[in-house]
Amino acid sequence: MTKISREEVLHIAKLARLDLSEQEVETYSEQLSDILGYVKQLQKVDTNGVQPLTHVYDQVNHLRSDTNRKSLNVKSAVQNAPDTDGTYFKVPQVIKD
Amino acid sequence: MSVSDFLSKVALHKEYNAFIQIDEIDLNKRFENICDGPLKGELVAVKDNICVEGLNLTCASKMLDGFKVPYSATVIQKLEKAGAIIAGKTNLDEFAMGSSNEFSYFGPAFNSVDKSRVAGGSSGGSTVAVGCGLVDYALGSDTGGSVRQPASFNGVVGLKPSYGRVSRYGLVAFASSFDQIGPITKTVEQSAKILGVIAGHDPLDATSMDVPVPDYVANLKRPASEFTIGIPKEYFGEGIQPEVEEAVRKTIINMETAGAKIIEVSLPHTEYGIAVYYIISSAEASSNLARYDGVRYGFRGSDESMDEMFRQTRAKGFGSEVKRRIMLGTYVLSSGYYDSFYGQAQKVRRIIKEDYLNVFKKVDAIITPTTPTTAFKSGEKLTDPMAMYLNDIYTVSANLVGIPAMSLPVGNDKNGLPIGCQIMAPSFKEETIFQLGTLIEGFQK
Numbered sequence: 001m002t003k004i005s006r007e008e009v010l011h012i013a014k015l016a017r018l019d020l021s022e023q024e025v026e027t028y029s030e031q032l033s034d035i036l037g038y039v040k041q042l043q044k045v046d047t048n049g050v051q052p053l054t055h056v057y058d059q060v061n062h063l064r065s066d067t068n069r070k071s072l073n074v075k076s077a078v079q080n081a082p083d084t085d086g087t088y089f090k091v092p093q094v095i096k097d
Numbered sequence: 098m099s100v101s102d103f104l105s106k107v108a109l110h111k112e113y114n115a116f117i118q119i120d121e122i123d124l125n126k127r128f129e130n131i132c133d134g135p136l137k138g139e140l141v142a143v144k145d146n147i148c149v150e151g152l153n154l155t156c157a158s159k160m161l162d163g164f165k166v167p168y169s170a171t172v173i174q175k176l177e178k179a180g181a182i183i184a185g186k187t188n189l190d191e192f193a194m195g196s197s198n199e200f201s202y203f204g205p206a207f208n209s210v211d212k213s214r215v216a217g218g219s220s221g222g223s224t225v226a227v228g229c230g231l232v233d234y235a236l237g238s239d240t241g242g243s244v245r246q247p248a249s250f251n252g253v254v255g256l257k258p259s260y261g262r263v264s265r266y267g268l269v270a271f272a273s274s275f276d277q278i279g280p281i282t283k284t285v286e287q288s289a290k291i292l293g294v295i296a297g298h299d300p301l302d303a304t305s306m307d308v309p310v311p312d313y314v315a316n317l318k319r320p321a322s323e324f325t326i327g328i329p330k331e332y333f334g335e336g337i338q339p340e341v342e343e344a345v346r347k348t349i350i351n352m353e354t355a356g357a358k359i360i361e362v363s364l365p366h367t368e369y370g371i372a373v374y375y376i377i378s379s380a381e382a383s384s385n386l387a388r389y390d391g392v393r394y395g396f397r398g399s400d401e402s403m404d405e406m407f408r409q410t411r412a413k414g415f416g417s418e419v420k421r422r423i424m425l426g427t428y429v430l431s432s433g434y435y436d437s438f439y440g441q442a443q444k445v446r447r448i449i450k451e452d453y454l455n456v457f458k459k460v461d462a463i464i465t466p467t468t469p470t471t472a473f474k475s476g477e478k479l480t481d482p483m484a485m486y487l488n489d490i491y492t493v494s495a496n497l498v499g500i501p502a503m504s505l506p507v508g509n510d511k512n513g514l515p516i517g518c519q520i521m522a523p524s525f526k527e528e529t530i531f532q533l534g535t536l537i538e539g540f541q542k
Contacts, residue, residue: 009424016383016427017390017404018420019412028424034483035425039372042441045448052443053450055274056260056499057524062303076167082397089392092400 004032098140100124103184106231113216114206115225117145118153119185126151127182136294137180142226142235145186146193147278148267149173152183156269157201158191160414161395170267171302172236172278172295179294184232188222191416192386193243193271195219196488199479200418207475209251210514214472217247223281224251234291235281240272241374242467242492244279245504249467249517252506254282254534258292259524260499261306264299270385272378273304275496285505285534289313292527308525319532322356326533327460331367332491338470344508344516345466351540352464352533362456362463366449367494373449374493375486376429376442382419383426389414421482446497453498457523462533465491467504467517491519501527505534507541 009029013020020028074087083090098106100121107119131138143149146156150169155161173183188206190198198221199205206221208214209228216225220237224244227235228251237244239257248255256279263278270276280291293314298307328349333342353359391397391410398409415423429438456463468491478485495502501524504517518537522529 004428008428012424012427012431015431016423017387017407017411018415018423019408020420024417024420028421031421031482032424032428035375035486036428036438038483039376039429039438039442042369042372042376042445043437045366045369045441045445047441047444047448050444050447052440053447054443056450057306059306062300062307064300072167079167080164080394082391082395083400091392092402092406094403 004029004036100128103140103231110229110231112207112212113209113225113229114204115187115222115229115231116142116185117155117157117188117203117222120152123151124184131182132178132180134178134180135290136176139181139233140184141176141181142184142187142223142232143173144189144220144223144235144237146189146238146269146271147173147236149183149186152186154186154269155202156192157189157203158414158416158419159202159396160389162202164394168267171264171299173267175295187220187226187235190219190221191419192269192382193219193238193240194382194418194422196242196246196485197473197475197478198222198247199475200416202416205475208472211472211512213474214514215250215475217250217472219243219247220255220281221247224248224253224255227251227253227281227283234287236278237281238268238271238276238278239496240275240378241496242489244281245467245492245502245517245519246489248281249504249506249515250472252509252515254285254288254503254505256280256288256292256503256527256530257495257501258296258527259501261304262296262308262501262525262527263292264297264302264305266299266301272381273385274381275378285531285538286314286317288503288534289317289531306525311528313528313531316528317531317535320356321352321536324462324529324533325358325360325460326352327360327362327456327463329362329364329367329456329463329465331364332465336469337466338510340510341466341468341470341516345464345518348507348518348537348540349464352536355536360460362460364452364456364494366445366452369445370449370493370497371486371490373442373445373497374489375425376438377446379422379426380430380439381426383423383430386419386423418482449494450498453494453500461522462529463521464533465519465521467491467519471510471512471514471516495521500524501530503530503534505537507537
C-alpha cells in the first residue's frame with residue numbers, strides 16, 4: 001500500500017489552507033494512506049469509453065428571467081462577519097506599508 | 098402539546114443530547130402564530146444545517162457557533178405555511194460528515210433505544226428527537242445515508258427523496274451532487290404527508306426539478322400483487338449481521354405471500370459504491386467548505402495576515418472529521434491524482450447508475466437492509482475512519498444514482514436494537530416507496 005508521506009500531507013494541507021499540528025500530520029498521513037488504499041480498488045474497473053457522470057439527470061440549465069428581485073440588505077449580510085465597519089467586511093492588511 | 102409540555106419532555110431526555118438549540122421566547126412566538134394547514138400545530142425538529150430565521154445555525158461546528166440566520170430555508174417556509182411549529186435545532190455530525198453523531202462540537206447524541214449506543218448519523222439528533230417522542234416529526238439531510246442510517250438505528254422512518262425533489266435553498270452545502278433534505282417520522286403516512294408539503298420546484302435552487310408532486314397520502318394503498326420487487330444479491334453479502342438479514346428476508350417473504358412478484362437481481366458494482374462516494378463527496382466538500390475563511394461569517398482564527406487568517410481559522414474552526422475529508426477531497430482533486438481518483442470515480446458512478454437503470458426496467462422497487470448491523474457502541478469506530486465509512490455500504494448507492502430511498506423498522510435484534518429495511522425506487526417514484534412501506538408496516542402488526 002502506498003504510504004502518504006509527511007511532505008505530501010503538508011502539501012495538501014497548504015492547498016487546503018489548513019494549519020496542521022505535528023500530531024495531525026502523523027494521524028492524517030496514516031489515515032489518508034488507509035482510505036486511499038481502499039478507494040484505489042476503483043482502478044480495477046474497466047471504464048474505457050465511459051463518460052464521467054457530473055450530474056445524475058441529463059438536464060439542461062434552468063434559467064430564470066433577468067429581472068430584479070429582493071436580496072439580503074447590507075445590515076443582514078454583514079451581521080455575522082467577525083470584523084466589519086457596518087458596510088464592508090474588514091480583513092487583515094494585505095499590502096504592507 | 099404546549100410549550101411547557103415540550104420543554105419538560107426535552108428536559109427529561111436531556112442526556113440524549115438531541116437538540117443543539119431550543120429558544121423558549123422564539124418558541125412561544127411560534128406557538129402564537131400558527132398557520133392553518135395540513136400540519137397545524139405539529140412540532141417539527143430541524144437538523145442544525147438548515148436555516149430557520151430567528152434561530153442560530155451551527156452545523157455542529159465551532160466554525161459557525163453563534164451564526165445568526167438572516168432567512169429561512171424554502172422547506173421551513175413551506176412547513177410553517179402548512180401549520181407546523183419549528184421546535185428547535187437538532188444535533189448532527191459536524192457539517193453532516195459522519196455516521197454516528199459523535200463528530201459534533203456539542204458532544205454526541207445518543208441512541209433513543211439504548212443510550213450506550215450511537216445515535217447514527219449524521220442526522221442523529223433529529224432521529225433521536227423522533228425516537229424519544231419529543232416532536233411529531235423532524236427534518237434531516239441525507240448525503241450518503243444520513244437520514245436513513247440513523248432512522249434505522251432508532252427504529253423510525255427516514256426518507257431520502259429523489260435528487261431535485263426537495264429544494265435545498267437554505268441547506269448548508271456538503272456534497273452538492275448528493276445532498277437532499279428528507280423527513281424523519283414515526284410512520285410511513287406521516288412521511289408521505291411531510292414530503293407532499295416540502296416537495297416541488299423552487300426557482301431559488303437550480304438543482305430542484307420541475308416535476309409535479311402527486312398526492313402521496315391519497316395513494317398510499319395499493320395491493321402487493323401489483324408490484325415486482327428486486328432483491329439484489331450483492332446486498333446480502335459478507336459482514337451482514339445474521340439477525341438483520343433474517344428480518345429483511347422475512348419482510349420479503351411476507352411481501353411475496355401478500356402477492357408481490359419477487360425476483361433476484363444483480364447490481365454488480367455495488368462493492369465500489371463506498372469508494373466512489375468518499376472520493377466524490379470529499380472532493381465536493383473540500384470545494385464547498387472553502388467558503389469558511391474567516392471573512393464573511395463565523396469564526397476567525399487570526400488577524401495576523403490574510404494567509405495566516407485563512408489557515409488559523411480553518412485549523413481552529415473545523416473538527417477532525419471535517420479536516421480529514423477536506424484533506425482527502427483536496428488530494429483526489431490535486432494535480433497528478435485528479436484523473437486516477439476523481440475522474441475514475443465519476444466514471445464508475447455512471448456505471449453504477451446504469452446498473453440501477455437496467456434493474457428498474459424489470460422491477461418497480463428494490464428491497465435491501467439499510468445497514469449491515471444494528472447500532473454500534475459509542476466510541477467503537479471513532480478512531481478508525483474506514484470502519485465508520487463502511488457502515489454506509491447499503492445507503493450510498495441511492496445518493497450516487499439520485500433515486501429515492503426509505504428506511505423503515507422491521508423488528509429488533511436480540512439486544513432489542515431496531516433493524517431497518519430499505520426500499521429504493523426510480524427517481525420521482527416516491528409514491529411506490531410509500532405504498533410498499535405501508536404494506537410492510539401492515540406486516541409488523
